[in-house]
Amino acid sequence: MSELKNKKSLVIYFSRADENYAVGYVDKGNTEYIAEYVKDITGASLFKVEPLIPYSKEYSKCILEAKQRVGNAPIKNKINDISEYEVIYIMTPVYWGSYAPEIETAIKDLDFTGRTVRIVTTHEGSGLARVVEDIKKICKNANILNDSIAIKGTDCIRARNKIEEWM
Numbered sequence: 277m278s279e280l281k282n283k284k285s286l287v288i289y290f291s292r293a294d295e296n297y298a299v300g301y302v303d304k305g306n307t308e309y310i311a312e313y314v315k316d317i318t319g320a321s322l323f324k325v326e327p328l329i330p331y332s333k334e335y336s337k338c339i340l341e342a343k344q345r346v347g348n349a350p351i352k353n354k355i356n357d358i359s360e361y362e363v364i365y366i367m368t369p370v371y372w373g374s375y376a377p378e379i380e381t382a383i384k385d386l387d388f389t390g391r392t393v394r395i396v397t398t399h400e401g402s403g404l405a406r407v408v409e410d411i412k413k414i415c416k417n418a419n420i421l422n423d424s425i426a427i428k429g430t431d432c433i434r435a436r437n438k439i440e441e442w443m
């Protein structure tokens with residue numbers, strides 16, 4: 277798998293700062309650490325998926341907002357063409373058992389033909405949950421590798437070695 281490290285890569289990720297389960301108020305979301313480690317290790321470009329309307333800073337409000345956004349989650353900027361990248365990393369926190377709804381908005385119209393996709397979730401107990409199967413439904417024609425990993429949110433800040441091994 278190590279040759280993948282040298283391919284032109286893009287990380288598409290969602291991550292939210294502010295108050296979150298288990299970590300309290302943070303300036304940087306858990307998944308963002310993982311995206312940055314992959315960038316460091318592979319030279320990948322980063323595309324951060326951002327909601328058009330930010331989520332509430334309070335965790336208790338955010339979880340309700342996220343539920344309402346399933347299937348209707350506008351984002352600030354879209355990426356339209358991924359044809360120059362051979363490997364696409366999709367990274368998302370687990371939200372209610374699946375990806376953050378904005379991830380779907382970001383990837384559903386992209387043409388993944390011939391692209392290799394690797395998936396990372398961060399979570400507080402659900403692991404990969406339904407993320408891989410739900411991404412498979414929208415990334416048609418992608419070569420989704422069978423090596424997805426799930427990293428506990430509170431471990432992300434110290435997960436660089438784990439990511440290097442995964443590479």
Ligand SMILES: Cc1cc2nc3c(=O)[nH]c(=O)nc-3n(C[C@H](O)[C@H](O)[C@H](O)COP(=O)(O)O)c2cc1C
Nearest residue numbers: 291292305306307369370372373398400401402429
């Ligand atoms: C709206 C919302 C829903 C969540 N749902 C789940 C869940 O179903 N299962 C789980 O293990 N963790 C859940 N979590 C915890 C996050 O997946 C976890 O804290 C993740 O690392 C956050 O990533 P981020 O800091 O990059 O946004 C949820 C968190 C939020 C804010």
